[in-house]
Amino acid sequence: MTLQNKAVMDYAEEAIIHTYNRFPVVLDHGDGVYLYDIEGKKYLDFAAGIAVCALGYNVPEYNEALKAQIDKVIHVSNLYYTTPMAEAAHLLTAASGLKKVFFTNSGTEAIEGAIKLARKYAWTRDNQSTDHEIIAMNHSFHGRSIGALSVTGNPHYQEAFKPLIDKVVFADFNDLEDVVSKINDKTCAIIMETIQGEGGIYPADPEFLRAVRRICDERDILLILMTSAKALGCGVPIGAFVAGEKAASALTAGDHGSTYGGNPLATAAACAVFDLFEKKQVVANVCEVGDYLGQKLNALAEKYSCIKEVRGMGLIRGMEFDRPVATIVARCIKRGLLIISAGTNIIRFVPPLVIGREHVDEMTAVLESVLAELSE
Ligand SMILES: Cc1ncc(COP(=O)(O)O)c(C=O)c1O
Known part of the structure; x- marks a missing residue:
């Protein structure tokens, strides 16, 4: 590790609570599907800020849309309307086929x-009873x-954060029988x-999803x-949650809120993202390059017995190994490839959704060089 990188890392560690074991890289800027550290080292990015930077970096139309909004106004609160908020909400309802949106600042929110919507929906329907369960x-x-x-x-x-919220029961993903066995008259929502x-x-089995959807509809459970x-x-x-008209109507003024949620800068970004997904035909690219990525990863799995399984679809893929992947990830990063893990034994590939086949080739060449070295 070079001195300049090390100095920033030490400086950061002095003042930031250590909830992440960060990789020893100090990133500075990005362009296309590449990121650069503060010393100019180039990295092919197959992490995309953990599946965030779908368009890659330094995208002129996206940057211009944000700059234009910054010059107008960044924030006004939810006490007023803004045009980007209205437009982003309509883009989300059109994309989802649902009716109403609430904007948040993160996935967690x-x-x-x-969860609050589901509880309020059931509370209203069931004479204000507060004993509902979530699966x-x-x-x-x-x-x-x-x-x-x-x-x-x-x-x-x-574990360390208990007590958590009450009345959550767990079922096995893709196991309809198990999910059904957990449903009772108190079930207000199933979340997955x-x-x-x-x-x-692990992708949901489409049949499982359809069956859960049907059961939820039959029993007035929110999915x-x-x-x-x-x-x-x-x-x-x-972030956002989107709901059908009937479910959404459970939340009324004062039930939920967020100071920043849906602010003009964030919703202008979402509008630009929807626009660029269309213009750059991102979904078609995900299908085409995603298939190619799947083929290349499967070819590696044929060749290296340490790879147990390749899973996923499109441009979200997982490669499970018979051992921890920390060494593989670290060596790839040293060679200028950013990849990340999911759990201990799985490499997760979540690149920008605009990558081309040439980037898949570049990534697999680096990964294979590391695998070959480790199998020696
Ligand atoms: C499926 C899923 N839900 C929720 C979250 C939490 O999102 P955030 O980190 O934006 O709060 C994540 C984050 O990785 C996620 O993968």
């Missing part, structure tokens, strides 16, 4: 709001606030990810699936 999934991850932690199916994250990310990149954050602002903090 989106989960908090959705969450084992190995899920929903964030670090007490509410979100309470529905996160990983005791490791929860469509792809368990932190849990190790908490439409929360969003991460790439919604591509780096400007913003």
